[in-house]
Amino acid sequence: MGRVRTIARRSFLVGSAAILGGVAFGTYLYKREVENPLEADLAPGAATFNPFVKIDGEAVTLITPRADVGQGAYSIQAHLIAEELDVDLDSVRIEPGPPSPAYYNGVVAAECMPIAATSDSFMARTGRGASDVVGKLIGLQLTGGSSTVPDMYERLRVAGAVARETLIAAAAKQTGLPASELRTEQGAVLLPDETRLAYTDLAAVAAEITPVDEVTLRDPPDWRHLGKPHMRTDMMAKSTGTQTYGIDMTMDGMVFATTRTNPALGGGIVGFDASEAEAMRGIKAVLPISGGIAVVADNTWRAFQAAQAVACDWVPTPYIGETEKQFEEVAGSFTEDRQDSRFKDEGDVLAALDAAEDVLEAEYRIPYLAHAPLEPMSAMVKLAEDRLDIWTGTQIPRFMQMSAAEIAGLDKEQVHIHVLVSGGSFGRRLEDDYVRQAVEIAVQMPDTPIKMVWSREEDMTHDFPRPLAIARARGAVSDGAVQAFDLSIAAPSVTASSLARLGQPAIGPDVAIVAGAWDQPFQIPNYRVTGYRVPPMVPVSSWRSVGASGNGFLHESFMDELCHAAGVDPLEERLRLCWHDSSRKVLEAVGEMSDWGSDPGPGRGRGIAFTLAFGVPTAQVCEVTQTEDGIRIDKVYVAAEVGRVLDPVNFEAQLAGGVIWGLGHAMNCEITYEGGVAQQDNYHAYEGLRLHQTPQIEVRGLENGDQIRGIGEPGVPPAAPALGNAIFAATGTRIRALPFSRQVDFA
Structure with missing residues (x-):
């Protein structure tokens, strides 16, 4: 049975997360209808049923307000609308829409809250609801945090369904036939005798009636677009060089x-x-x-x-100008007065470490990283x-x-x-x-x-990079098991730096400092993650997968060290510790894909890593070979749980792209400063993964979760630790600082 939306038009305005979370503040302002920006310049005879669909005598236009920066956002948004509207995407126009509060993001703010994705507590639901409230009240139109699909999954389907049912009502009014005898197909309303009334021909009539309030969303088995392999709407233009970019x-x-x-x-x-x-x-x-x-x-x-x-x-x-001194500032930030958060504090870490016969200690470092997009x-x-x-x-x-x-x-x-x-x-x-x-x-x-x-050099040297960080880790094992895990991370605040440039205040701890570390679903008896905020230095910004991009390396490298210290298999110990069912299934899947436990052969090694980021449990196994020319990356297996795979082709592309992005930066990339000047000013000094170095990548998407998630960023965090752990397995060398090329060569 389909799910009836009795408040369909208000579904653009009142998010289900807020209702379920029991948010009871700002009720009037929150429920107040937001102006539809498409009405401002609506031509005579044109109809708009909501902020996402416009129809006139010439075309059906779908509005896809989340920015497309190469991740396929326009395509998936258009498919979400088209699924319910019954249109083929090669017959419609797709536009991003104007700046408008109607296109607020109700999901992304939750990433700034200390809410574990695995939590379904009342407080967690309330916090997620508050994110939707805040997003709407301030009109937070923003693309980021892998939030496009989670935020738009229902809103755009409802938008398409409202437009569909309103067009049926328009056809009923025009023909005098009962709406129950009409159906839609490929951009037209079909009459009982199979006569087709094109949506464009119904626009003027539809503009004169009130949009339908009650709609039924289609069940996934009835989908024509979603969940099926299809070509992204931008693929032809990008493949033929006809796509128009800003430049x-x-x-x-x-x-x-x-x-x-x-x-x-x-x-x-x-x-x-x-x-x-x-x-x-x-x-x-x-x-x-x-x-x-x-x-x-x-x-x-x-x-x-x-x-x-x-x-x-x-x-x-005015900032600390040299990278060495910047790292000294970071190293000096593990102090009580600079403690920013301790969202994870289970058991008694200090007592467990004091009682342990041997305490494993390690320090890890990650560098500044530039965004360096191809288009300056x-x-x-x-x-x-x-x-x-x-x-x-x-x-x-x-x-x-x-x-x-x-x-x-x-x-x-x-x-x-x-x-x-x-x-x-x-x-x-x-x-x-x-x-x-x-x-x-x-x-x-x-x-x-x-x-x-901008010139490429101006672009590279005036970036707001991913921040550098230092992690200090202590742990203990006994009886073949991990018993204590204490991870302290010191980094500048991305949130405070970014919001300051937007003229907005930063309130409370910065979750990004410990994201991808504090919220991992492992039941270690004594488990603590502490964040320390480094005073502002070089202005920093969000980088693909934000805090989790580096924290995946920090957390999973030390987890691997503890597993080896305990003499246990790294996959089996993660499975033993993991209490979260969806995460367990991801780990099991990647183990099956990689034939984990079999002998990889002489001079070869496998490394495993897992990170839950943006609500998506993702596991990777990396296989490497030690050759005369250096480390060769042979194959990477990656499994992720997103609730439902809406575009199988782009799902695979995004996960594989995240692996390539993560590996290339872990191998070669860093931004260093002298006198405050970035020393890497073009790609020759900031080298990504080369084609001949790119491994085979096998992807599997799981659909066991009960929430729809995004996939643009979760593939990045496990890549670096999976590679580092594989290098250790193949060579016995444990690398605790990125980039790896400072200590090993790559073939």
Whole structure:
């Protein structure tokens, strides 16, 4: 039987998490209907039933407001609507929609709360409900935290169903036939005699009736799109080179710009001499901007060259400028006054360690990492007297709208953000610094379309990196079992750093410092995870899988060390300790896939790692061979539990991509600083996984959970520890600091 939604239209406004959680505050504001942004420019004869579907005489338009940064977000959102609306995606338009509170994210804020994904307590449900309330009340339109599918799974299906049933009602009104005798198929309402009334032909009638309130969502066995292998909606364009990214935008009469700001992060500029640059061919202007200069030219390459010719008088960085000293600051942060959290504290760790005959101690380090997306930061802007238009890829359109309005001296309603597909992000487009610069240029050159593009070097050296961290671990084993696990992690706060740039306060402990470590489903008798907040240094930001990206390595490397110290099999001990059924099944699946326990052969080793992040239990087994040329990664097996696999093809792609991303960064990548200047300024110094190094990757998706989860990030955290544990199994060398290439070679 389908699930009847008796408050279908309010399902866009009142999330089930809030209702189930028993949230009883802000009731009026929370339930108040949000304005449908599609109504603002609705043409005569066009109909919009909710913020996600618009139909006129020419086309059906599906709104997919979560940003597509390469993860297939537009495609899955469109499929969710299409499943209930009964349309084929090659016959509709897909648009990202404008900045609007109607597109709030009600799930992502829960990642900032100390709520274990495995908890179903009253407090956990209430906290998740509060996330939905907060998201709606502040209009939190944001893409991140693998939240697109969990947040949109029901909202978009309901949106499609409401539109479908309203179109049936419109056909009934037009024909005089009972709605019960009508059905839909491939963008049309079918009459009993099989006459087809196209949705586009019903738009004008549908616009005159009240959208249907009560709808029935289809059962999964009846799905035509979801759960079936299909081609992503962007695959043809990306495969043929016809996809338009932000960097591809062109407009009549546009000029080309680039910027150059102080290479020492946080430093300003005293002044500059642009005489040499201004004399160069094609240069139209050299302009001051915050912290540096902008060059406007007749093409991007000339702008790049002239920017380097400007003599700038830079101010030194206000931050600790050298990586060695930055690590010293981190190492000095394991103090009581810098303790940020202790969400996990079971048993009596100190007593257990005091009573142990042998205490295993280890220190691990992870470096800063850049986002380094293939498409460098760019934006097209045009400022008129009372209107500012911005074309770019972004994950934070409403925050961007507000900051741009402030710079341009306009009301936010006068700023129009046109969100474009991004050529990668990995969290980088949760920032708006590049657009701020473009708007500063536009203020000085009104009525001119300006295409601003950063050079690769500017992009790499002015990133907000994933923070560095140190973990200090102590543990004890006895009778062939892990008895005590004490993990302390010190890192700067991503949350505080990011929110400060958005003009928002950070309240309470930063869960990101210990994410992917404190909430692991292992029942160790004495188990403690403590987070320490390092004072602000280089500004940092979210990076694919955020805190779990490094904490997976910190937690699972030490877990492996304890298993070996106890003389037990690393998989069997994890299974013994794991109390969470879905996580156990993931571990069992990856063990079966990899034939764990069999002899891998001479010079070879297998490593296993598990991380529960973003609510997704993910396990990986990595197989390596020690060769004369170095370590060769042969194969990686990965299993994950997401509740339901909605797009099998993209599910596999996202998990495999997470493995490749995680392995490449663990092997080779770091950002180091001298005088506050990032020393890695292009891909030659920040080398990802090469094609010849890429292993075979076998993926399995499990569907045993009762909640729908996202898969863009969970594949990353187990990759580094699985590789490190495999290297140990093959060579006997335990590596406790990333990148691995500092200690071993890779074939």
